Amino acid sequence: xxxxxxxxxxxxxxxxxxxxxxxxxxxxxxxxxxxxxxxxxxxxxxxxxxxxxxxxxxxxxxxxxxxxxxxxxxxxxxxxxxxxxxxxxxxxxxxxxxxxxxxxxxxxxxxxxxxxxxxxxxxxxxxxxxxxxxxxxxxxxxxxxxxxxxxxxxxxxxxxxxxxxxxxxxxxxxxxxxxxxxxxxxxxxxxxxxxxxxxxxxxxxxxxxxxxxxxxxxxxxxxxxxxxxxxxxxxxxxxxxxxxxxxxxxxxxxxxxxxxxxxxxxxxxxxxxxxxxxxxxxxxxxxxxxxxxxxxxxxxxxxxxxxxxxxxxxxxxxxxxxxxxxxxxxxxxxxxxxxxxxxxxxxxxxxxxxxxxxxxxxxxxxxxxxxxxxxxxxxxxxxxxxxxxxxxxxx
Amino acid sequence: xxxxxxxxxxxxxxxxxxxxxxxxxxxxxxxxxxxxxxxxxxxxxxxxxxxxxxxxxxxxxxxxxxxxxxxxxxxxxxxxxxxxxxxxxxxxxxxxxxxxxxxxxxxxxxxxxxxxxxxxxxxxxxxxxxxxxxxxxxxxxxxxxxxxxxxxxxxxxxxxxxxx
Numbered sequence: 001x002x003x004x005x006x007x008x009x010x011x012x013x014x015x016x017x018x019x020x021x022x023x024x025x026x027x028x029x030x031x032x033x034x035x036x037x038x039x040x041x042x043x044x045x046x047x048x049x050x051x052x053x054x055x056x057x058x059x060x061x062x063x064x065x066x067x068x069x070x071x072x073x074x075x076x077x078x079x080x081x082x083x084x085x086x087x088x089x090x091x092x093x094x095x096x097x098x099x100x101x102x103x104x105x106x107x108x109x110x111x112x113x114x115x116x117x118x119x120x121x122x123x124x125x126x127x128x129x130x131x132x133x134x135x136x137x138x139x140x141x142x143x144x145x146x147x148x149x150x151x152x153x154x155x156x157x158x159x160x161x162x163x164x165x166x167x168x169x170x171x172x173x174x175x176x177x178x179x180x181x182x183x184x185x186x187x188x189x190x191x192x193x194x195x196x197x198x199x200x201x202x203x204x205x206x207x208x209x210x211x212x213x214x215x216x217x218x219x220x221x222x223x224x225x226x227x228x229x230x231x232x233x234x235x236x237x238x239x240x241x242x243x244x245x246x247x248x249x250x251x252x253x254x255x256x257x258x259x260x261x262x263x264x265x266x267x268x269x270x271x272x273x274x275x276x277x278x279x280x281x282x283x284x285x286x287x288x289x290x291x292x293x294x295x296x297x298x299x300x301x302x303x304x305x306x307x308x309x310x311x312x313x314x315x316x317x318x319x320x321x322x323x324x325x326x327x328x329x330x331x332x333x334x335x336x337x338x339x340x341x342x343x344x345x346x347x348x349x350x351x352x353x354x355x356x357x358x359x360x361x362x363x364x365x366x367x368x369x370x371x372x373x374x375x376x377x378x379x380x381x382x383x384x385x386x387x388x389x390x391x392x393x394x395x
Numbered sequence: 396x397x398x399x400x401x402x403x404x405x406x407x408x409x410x411x412x413x414x415x416x417x418x419x420x421x422x423x424x425x426x427x428x429x430x431x432x433x434x435x436x437x438x439x440x441x442x443x444x445x446x447x448x449x450x451x452x453x454x455x456x457x458x459x460x461x462x463x464x465x466x467x468x469x470x471x472x473x474x475x476x477x478x479x480x481x482x483x484x485x486x487x488x489x490x491x492x493x494x495x496x497x498x499x500x501x502x503x504x505x506x507x508x509x510x511x512x513x514x515x516x517x518x519x520x521x522x523x524x525x526x527x528x529x530x531x532x533x534x535x536x537x538x539x540x541x542x543x544x545x546x547x548x549x550x551x552x553x554x555x556x557x558x559x
Contacts, residue, residue: 086398089398091402091405108404151403151404152402152403152404153403153404153407153408154404155408156402156404156405158405159404159405159408162405162408162409162412162413163408163412166412166413166416169416169420170416170419170420170424173420173424173425173428174420174423174424176424176428177423177424177427177428180427180431181427181431184431184434184435185434185435185438196432199428199429199432200432203429203432216429219425219429220417220420220421220425220426220429221417223425224416224417224420224421224425228413251401251405252398252399252400252401253401253402253405253406253409254405254409256401257406257409257410257413258413261413312399316398
């Protein structure tokens with residue numbers, strides 16, 4: 001009985017995984033078929049490299065920079081969808097609201113010679129001015145004027161989204177906890193009633209189902225990553241007022257942190273059984289071991305990489321597709337105003353469709369990341385079932 | 396590509412702030428929420444168990460009550476039966492006593508009547524004897540008033556005496 005339900009669970013998980021992988025491949029294919037951003041980026045980097053080479057002559061730095069930027073500015077009068085999309089999904093040192101209005105964000109830089117430099121990004125005046133030996137490149141990154149090493153700890157757009165979302169999480173879940181304390185032993189009410197089903201779902205269907213009897217220790221972490229990913233995915237879908245409309249869970253630094261946390265938790269709590277399955281898989285003939293052990297070791301490191309890329313690719317791809325539909329309006333609009341309005345109808349329809357799909361993806365990706373984390377932890381803490389083996393032999 | 400290259404600044408802030416918020420929420424949200432969920436679930440479970448127990452207890456009590464009622468009914472029947480028997484006994488006993496008393500009274504009455512009758516008869520007999528003697532005296536007186544008839548009678552008796 002138990003094994004059959006377990007198999008059923010396994011099959012349903014497998015089909016879910018397959019569906020998710022199909023989606024990722026689709027997303028990556030879409031990413032690959034987006035030549036504009038890629039080509040443009042290359043061109044830009046080359047451009048900057050060229051600029052850097054020219055700028056060895058310090059006296060002309062400012063003037064050349066101005067010329068370069070102005071030149072770009074004129075080119076940019078033509079709508080460039082690749083650049084627009086990359087700007088939206090990437091990071092920045094200010095928060096672009098509309099037109100020329102942007103909220104400056106703090107820039108925190110550290111270099112061995114100069115120590116910490118802290119100032120608002122507005123001090124750069126959109127790349128027209130150097131501050132304390134740093135300059136703002138056209139791609140939105142900070143660089144030193146003399147090319148020396150430094151570390152950038154700025155509160156960028158994504159960092160501010162991160163802080164805002166974490167603050168939001170604190171507000172939501174501490175009030176949920178308060179609500180729980182107030183309604184102790186009674187039926188859930190208000191904000192508690194909204195989040196309780198999800199908390200119970202993560203606890204019972206993800207944590208308890210995948211980790212087994214030791215699930216209680218890991219449930220807070222799983223709840224944390226589930227709600228962090230979900231809330232940030234949803235915040236990314238709301239387009240306008242900051243801190244919404246960013247692309248935090250589509251940022252590799254964020255997804256890699258989450259995946260590495262899962263990796264660390266998995267391997268800190270791993271028991272003898274887990275390691276013996278890697279280095280001495282039971283019931284495997286000796287001559288296969290030289291092939292199998294490297295594969296198992298690779299598997300250990302592939303898991304966090306897959307976790308990282310899946311979330312990153314899904315969310316970034318969703319943003320790119322949405323923005324691409326909007327870009328279509330302007331591309332056609334440049335050719336002919338009528339064509340622009342005509343395409344707008346379809347673009348908006350598709351954008352709405354994508355947005356609804358992304359609502360699902362937002363939940364699904366949070367769920368999948370949490371579920372896979374739980375499964376990885378589950379394999380690490382699973383006990384070897386001596387009894388079952390003995391029974392099997394006895395029968 | 397910039398997209399797949401993690402930036403140091405974001406990485407740093409992510410690790411620091413995520414971990415801080417994680418431990419904060421673990422202490423102030425996740426642990427209490429999970430504990431209270433568990434507490435509520437166990438309380439609901441125990442309440443359901445208690446309800447189930449109460450149901451069983453009720454059924455048991457009801458069965459008990461039924462049994463008690465049955466016993467009470469049987470007891471009542473027994474008492475009624477005994478009472479009926481006692482009543483019948485009393486009635487028959489009373490009847491017997493009454494009959495006996497009546498018989499006795501009748502017997503006494505009959506004896507009295509007999510005695511009275513005998514006395515009356517004796518008395519009557521005496522009277523009759525007296526009367527007979529008187530009547531015979533009177534008859535003899537009347538018969539033997541003349542000499543002829545006395546002579547005849549004496550003759551007759553003499554004749555009869557001769558024959559013997």
